[in-house]
Amino acid sequence: MGVTASDGNAATEWSPTGSVTVRVPGKLNLYLAVGDCRDDGYHELTTVFHAVSLVDEVTVRDADVLSLRVSGEGADVLPTDERNLAWQAAELMAEYVGRAPDVAISIDKSIPVAGGMAGGSADAAAVLVGMNVLWELGVPRRDLHSLAARLGSDVPFALHGGTALGTGRGEELATVLTRETFHWVLAFADRGLSTPAVFKELDRLRDTGRKLPESGDPEPVLAALAAGDPQRLAGLLGNDLQAAAISLNPDLRRTLRAGVEAGALAGVVSGSGPTCAFLCSSAQSAADVAVELSALGAGRAVRVASGPVYGARVVPSSVSGA
Structure with missing residues (x-):
């Protein structure tokens, strides 16, 4: 089964909304080569990302102020404030379009916390996609990718999905053909x-x-x-x-x-x-x-x-x- 990237930009498919739920997968690294530490503190990476069917569900709703609630896997250890990457994603998207980040975010987690499957990055990617649809922004895929890369090295792949070759610090992606499941x-x-x-x-x-x-x-x-x-x-x-x-x-x-x-x-x-x-x-x-x-x-x-x-x-x- 071949899976290519999703564009995360389907705002035109629905009428104005009050809430949007996004399903986002965890990732595996099938191959990960780590180079030397760069001047920016990151290591040079070459990796093969592979998105799997262990998913978080992130719901974004219109609200008066920004808030975050987490349930499910690891909920008891995750911060629900600006330390959480999903919160940072909401602030970044709002800043990008010149609005206040007035959304309520609810995350139902299945991806393990601090487990090497990029669960936090996945949630951040889901917030970007959800706000793009909720607010009918029509932010194109390439711009979502740029915003994702500002949040973290694994966030772009959570948008991309499928299987991809990652380089740089992991944020530069090329789709990999994958046959079968x-x-x-x-x-x-x-x-x-x-x-x-x-x-x-x-x-x-x-x-x-x-x-x-x-x-x-x-x-x-x-x-x-x-x-x-x-x-x-x-x-x-x-x-x-x-x-x-x-x-x-x-x-x-x-x-x-x-x-x-x-x-x-x-x-x-x-x-x-x-x-x-x-x-x-x-x-x-x-x-x-x-x-x-x-x-x-x-x-x-x-x-x-x-x-x-x-x-x-x-x-x-x-x-x-x-």
């Missing part, structure tokens, strides 16, 4: 990992001169995706941040081993972790692996997902009048 099992760790802390740990490990596994060329990964071959893709999954994530949370090594022993083709830490993603040969295999990992108590939760899926998209039935 790939099936995944996701194991959430008991505690999250800070993305800056994982990059800092990678720098520390490299400074010690320790030989670390390195991702090779992305081209074989792209070819396996184009062929729709999970067996071929399994041997190519790679993440330069995995060693650093395991250094900070050694339990991840046991989880990765358990997933493969349960029947997964391969496992990889997603992004900065600590979520472990296991590629399976079929939907049935993924269900079987998930049952076994759950029985073993691998992390605090185990989920089944598939990909690629679309990026942030309005749920048409959610649109209501003021």
Whole structure:
């Protein structure tokens, strides 16, 4: 199944509205090569993003003042003020169009917090798309992408969805052809990992001169995706941040081993972790692996997902009048 980017700009499809709900996916990094730290403090990255069917739902409503409410996965640890990227997205969009950010944002989360699946970035992307439709702004896709990049490196891909090659700090995207649907099992760790802390740990490990596994060329990964071959893709999954994530949370090594022993083709830490993603040969295999990992108590939760899926998209039935 091929999935291309969604434009997040469908304001002309509906009449004026009082609320809009956007569904937005989490991401996996099927390949992640981390280069040197740049002058701006970011590392140069080459990555293959893959959007999967674990989604957050973000509803944006007209309101008198900006507010944020979060429910679901990790709601008890997320800030509901200007520290939250979704709040920042509302302020940025309002500033961009010269209005006050008078919206009420409600987020129902399924993507793990600090889990390496860009849940916060996904929510920010959803707010941009939702406000664009709610206020009938007609902001074009390229401008939404620019706004997204100002919010964070992973926000543009949450808009884009599908599968994409990311370069720069991850915000420069090129769509990747993906045939067939790939099936995944996701194991959430008991505690999250800070993305800056994982990059800092990678720098520390490299400074010690320790030989670390390195991702090779992305081209074989792209070819396996184009062929729709999970067996071929399994041997190519790679993440330069995995060693650093395991250094900070050694339990991840046991989880990765358990997933493969349960029947997964391969496992990889997603992004900065600590979520472990296991590629399976079929939907049935993924269900079987998930049952076994759950029985073993691998992390605090185990989920089944598939990909690629679309990026942030309005749920048409959610649109209501003021």
